[in-house]
Amino acid sequence: MSEGHDLPVLVIGAGPIGLAAAAHLTGRGLDVIVAESGSAAASAVREWGHVRLFSTWAELVDPAAEKLLGPTGWTRPDPATYPTGADWAKRYLQPLADTLGAKVRYNTTVTGVARAGRDRVVDSGRSEQPFTVHLTTADGREERISAAAVIDASGTWSTPSPVGADGLPALGEKAHAARISYRIPDLKDPQVRARYAGKRTAVVGSGASAFTALAGLADLAQQESGTHAVWVLRRGLTGSTFGGGSADQLPARGALGQAAKAAVENGHASALTGFRTTAVEESDGRLALVSDEGTRAEDLDEIIVLTGLRPDHSFLSELRLGLDERLQAPVALAPLIDPNQHSCGTVYPHGVAELSHPEQGVHLVGMKSYGRAPTFLAMTGYEQVRSIAAHLAGDHEAATRVELTLPETGVCGGAGLFDQPTTESSCCSTPAAPQLITLNVSSGSCCSTSGGC
Known part of the structure; x- marks a missing residue:
């Protein structure tokens, strides 16, 4: 100055x-x-x-x-x-x-x-x-x-990131832009609610925004039959997928991850892991996500992209x-x-x-x-x-001078580390190919958020 x-x-x-x-x-x-x-x-x-x-x-x-x-x-x-x-x-x-x-x-x-x-x-x-x-x-x-x-x-x-796993728009992403959102939906808005009610929606992402969208769609599913979310993750499920839980010094952040976990456990969402999107296609009025290995997530009505x-x-x-x-x-x-x-x-x-x-x-x-x-x-x-x-x-x-102390997350590692393959003996290893699962995690599971892996 x-x-x-x-x-x-x-x-x-x-x-x-x-x-x-x-x-x-x-x-x-x-x-x-x-x-x-x-x-x-x-x-x-x-x-x-x-x-x-x-x-x-x-x-x-x-x-x-x-x-x-x-x-x-x-x-x-x-x-x-x-x-x-x-x-x-x-x-x-x-x-x-x-x-x-x-x-x-x-x-x-x-x-x-x-x-x-x-x-x-x-x-x-x-x-x-x-x-x-x-x-x-x-x-x-x-x-x-x-x-x-x-x-x-x-x-x-x-400038939201695209659905393409390589950081560029997936093939067909721009063509189907009318049915792809890059924001957390406001399901209290009647028009937005009607867009997702009774529909099958892919939620792509693994952070707090994706947790929020999953929790919201799960609430909607309890009120509107036919509502279901397909949670698309590029990595596998691990003990830290849902955040730090009760160990998070920001309790609401920990609770948010648990709400997303409950959405999957209660059957309102399915988790599709190890899925790296390369294309968005349409057939008979329904959308499909296509992975780099040719695996397809089909019969989708809407896509919510929350990849950062x-x-x-x-x-x-x-x-x-x-x-x-x-x-x-x-x-x-x-x-x-x-x-x-x-x-x-x-x-x-x-x-x-x-x-x-x-x-x-x-x-x-x-x-x-x-x-x-x-x-x-x-x-x-x-x-x-x-x-x-x-x-x-x-x-x-x-x-x-430092005048700030930040609260801990309860998550011991950075998310990027969990994108790497682990040993075959690990119960939390990244799947070799995309897997569609409905999670049912008990407190004794090796991959529970309470104990980690």
């Missing part, structure tokens, strides 16, 4: 982490502009507003934001309760954005960020130049502003980012969040040191910083932006 210190810091995205960044910067006396592409704060959160978080209010309110909100008469929700996404947006995120006032610019999309007068190639005088930011408003008007630093908190919500999200770096193409080749996360952060090794409870708290790039003054935060790694908590993002704001304000002692 020594150069261009009279210019604002640009924050991209008025979601939970972007607004927290603005609160920390404001608290340190720095000017800030928040560019939000939606018409209100937390536009992405509002799209999954029907989903209940597995973090409590105590873990979802940033301290610097609460300090800004206090004088406005804002009342903090019961810290022990669990909000939905809609609650989070209405009761905290929008009031925070309102408190920031004109610092937040809605309907404003960042289309490009570069060094003023320098493309990606040019070295000469690069670090002395401010950032130039290209913006587009809702009416299509283009605008250019200058910034002293850029904090990208735009998230990954707009990925970052969009296209508007940062003229900046010099240091990104891990696998995760698309900052190179210093990637080893800490690698899903082959870590869950969100085993990630060491991190800040500006791990989030810096060869292009000084640029920081990717929140879900955007995790790239393709899925296990992100809001608390992690709040610690990230606290550290970065301190750094930009010149308080390097505070920037390097």
Whole structure:
């Protein structure tokens, strides 16, 4: 911030982490502009507003934001309760954005960020130049502003991963897009409910989003006959498939996995394991998923793809980012969040040191910083932006200080490890070929979530 210190810091995205960044910067006396592409704060959160978080209010309110909100008469929700996404947006995120006032610019999309007068190639005088930011408003008007630093908190919500196991759309995925969703369905919405009621739906994915969808479809199956889910997993079932259960220090997260487990045990869902999708086909009005080995999951009416999200770096193409080749996360952060090794409870708290790039003054935060790694908590993002704001304000002692302890997941290994074949003697080994099973796990089973394998 020594150069261009009279210019604002640009924050991209008025979601939970972007607004927290603005609160920390404001608290340190720095000017800030928040560019939000939606018409209100937390536009992405509002799209999954029907989903209940597995973090409590105590873990979802940033301290610097609460300090800004206090004088406005804002009342903090019961810290022990669990909000939905809609609650989070209405009761905290929008009031925070309102408190920031004109610092937040809605309907404003960042289309490009570069060094003023320098493309990606040019070295000469690069670090002395401010950032130039290209913006587009809702009416299509283009605008250019200058910034002293850029904090990208735009998230990954707009770029869900496809059903194709190779990371690319499966054959036929685009052709059958009308019957494929990449979001957790809101089954309280009459139109959405009618889409899945009495239908056979494939749910592809193995994380919390898939658990939520399975639990919701299981509830629907108890009310609407003919409703059934086929849970498609690329790996086999293991002791950690359903999360940490009672060992998870976020109880609601543990309970979510158990709800998905119950959906399978009670016959409302079948688990198709070791299935790597390469194609989506249609026959006689029904869909089928085809695996790389030619196995088929047939007689499907709908497909819900919850295989993760990925970052969009296209508007940062003229900046010099240091990104891990696998995760698309900052190179210093990637080893800490690698899903082959870590869950969100085993990630060491991190800040500006791990989030810096060869292009000084640029920081990717929140879900955007995790790239393709899925296990992100809001608390992690709040610690990230606290550290970065301190750094930009010149308080390097505070920037390097750790002020966060994360809750354990109860899952001892990263999910990626379970994608590898184990020995034949292991009861939890990945099947050699896709297998369709209805799970009935007793407490004494080697693969029970209580004991692991």
